[in-house]
Amino acid sequence: GESVGLHLPTLSVQEGDNSIINCAYSNSASDYFIWYKQESGKGPQFIIDIRSNMDKRQGQRVTVLLNKTVKHLSLQIAATQPGDSAVYFCAEGSWGKLQFGAGTQVVVTP
Amino acid sequence: DARVTQTPRHKVTEMGQEVTMRCQPILGHNTVFWYRQTMMQGLELLAYFRNRAPLDDSGMPKDRFSAEMPDATLATLKIQPSEPRDSAVYFCASGLVAVDGSYNEQFFGPGTRLTVL
Numbered sequence: 001g002e003s004v005g006l007h008l009p010t011l012s013v014q015e016g017d018n019s020i021i022n023c024a025y026s027n028s029a030s031d032y033f034i035w036y037k038q039e040s041g042k043g044p045q046f047i048i049d050i051r052s053n054m055d056k057r058q059g060q061r062v063t064v065l066l067n068k069t070v071k072h073l074s075l076q077i078a079a080t081q082p083g084d085s086a087v088y089f090c091a092e093g094s095w096g097k098l099q100f101g102a103g104t105q106v107v108v109t110p
Numbered sequence: 111d112a113r114v115t116q117t118p119r120h121k122v123t124e125m126g127q128e129v130t131m132r133c134q135p136i137l138g139h140n141t142v143f144w145y146r147q148t149m150m151q152g153l154e155l156l157a158y159f160r161n162r163a164p165l166d167d168s169g170m171p172k173d174r175f176s177a178e179m180p181d182a183t184l185a186t187l188k189i190q191p192s193e194p195r196d197s198a199v200y201f202c203a204s205g206l207v208a209v210d211g212s213y214n215e216q217f218f219g220p221g222t223r224l225t226v227l
Contacts, residue, residue, distance in 0.1 A: 034215065043114075043201050043218030044153070089153065096141045096207035097166065098216060100153040 008087060010105040019077040021104045023090030028071060030092035035064060035075045038103070039086045047075070047088075082108050112136045114219035116202050122225045128190040131222045133202030134183055142185045143216065144170075144177055145201040153201075159185065160207065192226045199223050 013019045025033065032051050036044035048059045050066050050073075057064050063076040073090050085108045091098040115134045123129055135142045143158040157167035162179040170177065174196075176188045189196055205216040 036218075043203075043221050045218070046215040049215060096160070096205055096216075097155070097158060098143075099155070102152050 008103050008105045010107060012107045012109060013080045013084075015080060015082060015108055015110050017080055019075075019080045019084070019106060021075045021077075021088050021090075021106065023073040023075075023101050023104075025071050025073055025090065025092040025101070027092055027094075027099070028068070029094065031094040032092075033064070033066060033073050034091045034093065034098065035062075035073075036089045036091060036100075037084075037086045038089065044089060077106075080106075080108050082110070084108055112217075114202055114204050114217050116200075116219035116222050118222055119220060120223045120225075122227065123192055124227050125193055126191045127226075128188065129192045129196075129224060129226075131187045131200050131202075131224070133185040133187075133204075133219060135185060135202070135204030136217055137183070139204035139206050139217075141205045141207045141216075142179060143203040143205075144185070144187050145203065145218075146198045147201060147221070148198045156187070156200075189224075192224075194226045197224055197226050 034049040035047040037047050038044045048062050048064050050057045050064045055066050061078045065074045087103045087105050089103045090101045117132045141160045144156040145153050146156055147153045156170040157177040158165055159179050174189055179185045199221045201221045202219045203216040
């Protein structure tokens with residue numbers, strides 16, 4: 001039978017290229033935003049966060065951009081590696097409570 | 111290496127049976143969350159606690175689900191009676207939230223994969 005479920009957007013990236021994952025959030029009152037990475041069979045793992053009073057934050061190989069005007073968040077991964085293959089979730093939060101987006105599947109090809 | 115632990119990692123049970131999932135949050139964290147992840151709904155917040163007090167369980171079916179924190183080192187999620195539609199991966203996460211609302215990241219456990227036949 002046909003499997004019904006969330007159809008995650010998929011981003012196919014060649015190894016070594018840069019990846020950009022986008023996310024639209026809903027609550028303009030959210031205080032902070034977080035990107036999580038989830039590998040198959042594991043729990044979500046924190047990648048990077050950004051407070052609502054910032055528009056850019058950089059980590060190791062990752063950069064998060066926040067555009068509050070259009071309620072848009074993006075995650076840039078530099079020099080994508082095979083180990084970056086996973087589902088990436090954005091989450092918006094306040095007072096410790098998070099609301100997660102649907103996720104984007106990233107597939108890194110050799 | 112502090113981490114959130116969850117037991118059991120896998121559970122297969124029959125419809126109507128009681129299921130209890132356990133979580134040990136990271137020592138010192140004051141906020142504990144229960145999430146459910148399915149292909150249909152994605153990652154949903156079921157309930158969360160701060161300093162062991164339930165703050166929000168609006169995401170949880172009240173008639174069959176219950177969440178408790180008997181002490182600071184143990185959080186439980188119970189389903190009674192279980193139904194096939196409860197089949198999912200259940201994640202526990204813990205974090206530290208300050209009185210002004212500033213926070214540290216949520217750390218997720220490995221999850222409990224529940225199958226209800």
